Amino acid sequence: MTDEQRDRLREKGRRLVRDFLSQPEIHARSQTPEARSAAVASTDRAKFGWCPPELRPAYHRLVRTKRIPAAEARRIIEAEIAGTIEHARREIASRDLAVRLRQERQRREAY
Numbered sequence: 001m002t003d004e005q006r007d008r009l010r011e012k013g014r015r016l017v018r019d020f021l022s023q024p025e026i027h028a029r030s031q032t033p034e035a036r037s038a039a040v041a042s043t044d045r046a047k048f049g050w051c052p053p054e055l056r057p058a059y060h061r062l063v064r065t066k067r068i069p070a071a072e073a074r075r076i077i078e079a080e081i082a083g084t085i086e087h088a089r090r091e092i093a094s095r096d097l098a099v100r101l102r103q104e105r106q107r108r109e110a111y
Helices: 003-021 024-030 033-047 053-065 070-078 085-110
Strands: none
Touching (some): 003 024, 053 070
C-alpha cells in the first residue's frame, strides 16, 4: 500500500468518525451491553474460527494462564478436536500406552 493510499484511507476513516460515528445516538447504540457482546462474539468467531466454541476457554487458559505460545496451544487444542489428524494421533498414542502398561502389569503379576 502506497503512502497516498494510506493517507486516503486515514482521511476516509476520520470523515466517517466525524460525520457518522460521533453522533450521540450512534455511539449510544454501539455501546449497549448487547452490542458489545455481539462485537466480542464476532471477533471471537473471526479470530478463533478453527477452535470449537466449547474449547475456546481451554485455549485461552493455555495461552493466558499457562503462558504457552499460541501456536503450541493451538496444536494442543487441535489434538482435542475429534476428526482431526492430531486427535487421531493422540488417540493412537493413548491406546498404545494403555496396551504397553497393561502388558507390563501382566508381566509383573505373572511372577
